[in-house]
Amino acid sequence: MQVTLRVERYADQGRCVGHIDGQVIFVRFALPGELVEVSVDLPVRAKRRFLTGEVTKVIEPSPDRVEPAWPLAGPLAWGGGVGGADLVHVSLAGQLAWKQAVVQEQMHRLGHVDTSVKVLRAPGDEERGGLYWRTRIDLIADEQGRPSMRRRESHERVAIDQMPLATRELNDFASRLGVWSGGFEPNSPIRLALPDQQEGGVEDNFACIVSSKVKAGQRKVHEQVDVEGQTFRYEVDATGFWQIHRQAPHLLATAVVRAVKANIKAVQAPVIWDLYSGSGLFTLPLATLIAPDAQLASIEGSRIAVAQAHYNTQVAAVGKRVMALAGDVARTLERGLPGKLAKPDAVVLDPPRSGAQAAVCQQIARSGAPVVVYVACDPTSLARDTATLVGQGYHLSSIEAFDIYPMTHHVETVGVFTK
Structure with a gap:
């Protein structure tokens, strides 16, 4: 179902709030004040407390709206749909x-x-335009063995040959390893980790882990963090939690x-x-x-x-x-x-x-x-x-x-x- 509505305010989870015939709808890829066309998610039940939907067309844009720097992460109607960047349509100042x-x-x-x-x-x-900041990324091999990301709210996988949120060094590292060329077992989870500040004297300080097995580098990577003029060094499991x-x-x-x-x-x-x-x-x-x-x-x-x-x-x-x-x-x-x-x-x-x-x-x-x-x-x-x-x-x-x-x-x- 397609509807036209005026977006009212910010909500959580990267959505904005509007109303359809008095019923609340949470809209993805919207901005407050905009007049937009929205595709309402199915199923639509009369007794639902709220609806959800996604922008398909912007009739009156907000001053904070920009063209998505990573189109694949934009709205489904515009050829996007992969997760991980739900404010890609918002200016950097607007995101703050x-x-x-x-x-x-x-x-x-x-x-x-x-x-x-x-x-x-x-x-x-x-x-950097809000890009190139992740030191770790998780991908999954599609049916052809290519690194991919899942399209939102579906089982479809979209093959990618770069990850714009990852640091340039991590993207280059993936290229050198041949990750973007594919060749993985279908459905294999892939994790890449490359610490931003390389600790001197540590060799192979990176990790490419496929289906829980180290394919390149090492499982334990080394991080260093400067706090109040002092450098602290850490050994961290590449598959575990670390601020990305x-x-x-x-x-x-x-x-x-x-x-x-x-x-x-x-x-x-x-x-x-x-x-x-x-x-x-x-x-x-x-x-x-x-x-x-x-x-x-x-x-x-x-x-x-x-x-x-x-x-x-x-x-x-x-x-x-x-x-x-x-x-x-x-x-x-x-x-x-x-x-x-x-x-x-x-x-x-x-x-x-x-x-x-x-x-x-x-x-x-x-x-x-x-x-x-x-x-x-x-x-x-x-x-x-x-x-x-x-x-x-x-x-x-x-x-x-x-x-x-x-x-x-x-x-x-x-x-x-x-x-």
Whole structure:
């Protein structure tokens, strides 16, 4: 079904809101204020609470609308449809405005706090036009063995010979390996990883992994991150989690260290919890830069990541001051931490997209931690957890956001909560 409507406002998940005969519709590839033709997704049921659809024609465009820099990621009606860049139709300035509006709206609607958020662009992204920032990409081989991406809401696969969101170095690396030429077993998952800052003396610091098998490079890649003038080095599983934007580890680790320092600067021998700690991105600078006698407890669900965190802290010579625990965060905190570690002076958490959720937020509050630094990749989850933390006696003292996912609706937010 085709309809014509006036787009009203931003929504989450890269969509905008409109109405059809009084019923809400969430529209992909739209912008507020536009008059557009929309293809309504099927099935359409009379009792559905809302509809979804996608722009097929723009009649009155927004000043923020641009031609998609990556047409394959644009609307289906324009020959696009692959995922991964749902704001490709929006100017770079418009993307920042969109993300600011969504964070503020979700914090107001679900977090019950009113706040002004500044969304910061990563250095170099504007010059690159919002492209060439990913250090890792995941593809799948199509029926002809070519690297491909799935077309949205279908099983169709679209063969690609470049990935415009990946760094130029990663695209060149894929070319040298012959990835774009194909030859893979159909349906094989393909992961490519190429750290942006190459650590000197490390050979084969890249990974091409097909169907869980290393085809080139090595499974463990080496990352280095500069924080407050000091370089931290990490060994990371190429198939595991690591911030994918080339600047994200530096930007987020710097923000976390700055926030913790500002709030516990008078504390002697501080205790810090690093929850959902991964391979130790925040653990190393927290253990090194906050205080020479800081004690840390890091908790992470992936045993592989915890093993690497343990290795990374040993290499950084802070292993004796870090207890790296493997397990579910909520259950680990429920069991309790030993001795002084049970009473943190600060808590840092970087949960998955679903957020920390009420149980973990309540456990943090029961610990008595006077400051909580919450790193969030989803503003909706952050807002829900904000409501829980505020209900437990915390105040949102500052919030900032980082546009480390250009061309997408995703935004990384750092909120600082104090008692």
